[in-house]
Amino acid sequence: MEYKANREAYGKALVELGANKNIVVLDADLSSSTKSIDFKKAYPERFFNIGIAELNMVDIAAGFALEGFKVFASSFAVFITGRAFEAVRQSICYQNLDVVLCGSHAGISVGEDGGSHQAVCDISLMRSLPNMQVIVPADYNETYKAVIALSKHKGPFYLRTSREKSLNFTTHDFEIGRAYILKEGSDACIFACGIVVDLALKASLELEKENIKVAVVDVSTIKPLDADTVRLCAKNSKLIFTLEEHSIIGGLGSAISEFLSENLPKNVVRLGINDTFGQSGTSADLFCEYGFTVNNIISNIKKSLKND
Amino acid sequence: MNAKELEAFSTTLRKEILICINGAKSGHPGGSLSSIDILNTLYFGNVLNVDPKNPHDENRDRFVLSKGHAAPALYTCLAYKGFFDKDLLCTLRKLGSPLQGHPDSKKLAGIEASTGSLGHGISIAVGMALALKLKKSPSNVYCLVGDGEMQEGLVYEALMCASHYHLDNLCVILDFNGLQIDGKISDVMDIRPVREKFEAFGFLTHEVDGHNYEQLLNIFEDFKSAKKLKPFAVIAHTVKGKGVSFMENKYEYHGKPPTDEELNKALSELGA
Numbered sequence: 001m002e003y004k005a006n007r008e009a010y011g012k013a014l015v016e017l018g019a020n021k022n023i024v025v026l027d028a029d030l031s032s033s034t035k036s037i038d039f040k041k042a043y044p045e046r047f048f049n050i051g052i053a054e055l056n057m058v059d060i061a062a063g064f065a066l067e068g069f070k071v072f073a074s075s076f077a078v079f080i081t082g083r084a085f086e087a088v089r090q091s092i093c094y095q096n097l098d099v100v101l102c103g104s105h106a107g108i109s110v111g112e113d114g115g116s117h118q119a120v121c122d123i124s125l126m127r128s129l130p131n132m133q134v135i136v137p138a139d140y141n142e143t144y145k146a147v148i149a150l151s152k153h154k155g156p157f158y159l160r161t162s163r164e165k166s167l168n169f170t171t172h173d174f175e176i177g178r179a180y181i182l183k184e185g186s187d188a189c190i191f192a193c194g195i196v197v198d199l200a201l202k203a204s205l206e207l208e209k210e211n212i213k214v215a216v217v218d219v220s221t222i223k224p225l226d227a228d229t230v231r232l233c234a235k236n237s238k239l240i241f242t243l244e245e246h247s248i249i250g251g252l253g254s255a256i257s258e259f260l261s262e263n264l265p266k267n268v269v270r271l272g273i274n275d276t277f278g279q280s281g282t283s284a285d286l287f288c289e290y291g292f293t294v295n296n297i298i299s300n301i302k303k304s305l306k307n308d
Numbered sequence: 309m310n311a312k313e314l315e316a317f318s319t320t321l322r323k324e325i326l327i328c329i330n331g332a333k334s335g336h337p338g339g340s341l342s343s344i345d346i347l348n349t350l351y352f353g354n355v356l357n358v359d360p361k362n363p364h365d366e367n368r369d370r371f372v373l374s375k376g377h378a379a380p381a382l383y384t385c386l387a388y389k390g391f392f393d394k395d396l397l398c399t400l401r402k403l404g405s406p407l408q409g410h411p412d413s414k415k416l417a418g419i420e421a422s423t424g425s426l427g428h429g430i431s432i433a434v435g436m437a438l439a440l441k442l443k444k445s446p447s448n449v450y451c452l453v454g455d456g457e458m459q460e461g462l463v464y465e466a467l468m469c470a471s472h473y474h475l476d477n478l479c480v481i482l483d484f485n486g487l488q489i490d491g492k493i494s495d496v497m498d499i500r501p502v503r504e505k506f507e508a509f510g511f512l513t514h515e516v517d518g519h520n521y522e523q524l525l526n527i528f529e530d531f532k533s534a535k536k537l538k539p540f541a542v543i544a545h546t547v548k549g550k551g552v553s554f555m556e557n558k559y560e561y562h563g564k565p566p567t568d569e570e571l572n573k574a575l576s577e578l579g580a
Binding site: 024045046048050051053055056059060061062063064066067068069086087089090091094095096 | 412413414420421422423424425428431432433434435436437438439440442443462465466468469472473
């Protein structure tokens with residue numbers, strides 16, 4: 001298995017889709033980072049750089065969608081969900097348009113750029129919008145399949161990708177609205193999304209050596225949530241954890257907590273960014289600093305098992 | 309209709325606007341009345357190529373009301389054009405009505421884009437114009453922007469983009485009545501110089517009296533024949549509340565519906 005940035009899959013999949021003349025791609029001066037540049041190289045006539053104007057880009061995406069195009073628009077996650085929020089709300093979601101907004105460089109793994117560039121509330125912002133569907137793939141493979149799948153589906157999507165290379169390990173197909181059980185286990189269950197799913201899986205394998213059985217679920221679609229899989233896994237596990245490279249407020253942890261509180265009340269331990277901003281540092285250092293390590297996941301699970 | 313006929317017809321539209329805002333007990337008469345002559349020209353002066361029987365015709369022209377709060381003016385035109393039954397006008401702003409407080413493209417044929425939050429409409433219009441260029445469509449996009457709206461920074465992102473992509477299929481019309489909710493635009497946040505702004509952004513820019521039908525008809529003819537790889541801007545000097553003496557140039561009527569008494573007075577002023 002190799003390490004690959006899942007944003008690379010975004011560009012590659014767009015090129016794969018490019019023969020479809022109904023697809024247009026927009027970017028806001030970050031095409032070489034988001035990887036929409038791959039599409040630009042292959043289909044320059046259907047690529048539009050809107051400049052450093054994310055709000056305008058999202059409204060222009062709405063204009064294209066109203067004219068019948070399937071639009072993929074990308075920028076850093078922090079800008080496309082934050083700077084452009086009003087257009088996402090008023091123009092894309094309110095009109096329920098066929099636009100995929102790809103936010104790359106999500107979370108703290110952006111690294112050295114620091115807190116100003118680290119999206120830690122983007123899932124929260126997008127999840128609360130009516131009509132919006134939220135996809136946070138675990139790796140390169142899943143991102144590639146997700147982009148292909150999104151091209152065939154109607155409505156607004158937020159697709160979250162990362163700057164940093166991560167283990168490319170998933171083999172399952174991708175279906176919108178489906179969560180994937182990567183590992184079974186009855187002592188605990190970790191619902192995870194994004195590039196930290198790999199950490200959950202590694203923690204589970206470590207704990208297995210001590211006969212602690214931890215299920216790992218890749219919740220790559222956060223909205224709509226796969227109710228059946230979440231219910232099933234939660235029912236079969238003593239303890240429930242969520243893990244996301246995002247604030248523990250409003251993201252996957254909230255989605256799982258909300259669902260379980262109404263359907264299968266259980267304690268949920270949310271692992272993520274604890275209501276704080278990020279900072280500069282290497283991606284690896286930041287992951288250590290903010291607790292995105294196999295050891296930290298293991299110690300949290302052990303602590304909870306002890307208290308149980 | 310020619311200029312004279314449009315002028316005569318504008319009275320009907322003005323009355324209809326006031327009646328439906330009065331019925332809704334909320335809404336924006338000031339800006340609806342300042343922009344109705346522009347809309348009347350677009351819809352009934354043979355400017356917009358639209359067919360109510362085929363509202364999604366690929367070859368139609370697009371109109372985006374970026375100042376979405378002037379919805380009553382747009383609804384009135386669409387109803388009289390035949391997009392929907394005039395009886396619907398009295399449902400404005402009521403629960404379940406397709407005539408939302410601000411235009412909703414999902415609820416009503418003839419509405420090209422949902423607007424209301426200012427600045428977005430012009431940006432969507434730029435996206436449409438760009439999409440039409442990509443489709444090699446002969447259609448034009450017309451977009452009405454409010455002068456208060458020019459305080460939104462997004463407007464300038466849109467203007468820049470229109471010029472960069474040589475959108476000569478885009479006509480931006482500014483309803484320049486000089487007033488906004490909190491008072492005079494020049495007091496709240498001056499947007500002047502306006503003409504220079506449009507010109508600096510690469511627009512072929514013209515100024516007209518926004519209540520003079522000869523001038524309005526001519527300027528849209530000019531737009532259709534210009535096509536010089538540049539977007540087109542019409543600064544329409546207008547009077548807020550135009551046509552009703554006690555509403556004219558009163559910012560207080562930006563978002564205040566006429567009372568029954570005021571409505572009767574306004575209707576009698578406008579004549580039978």
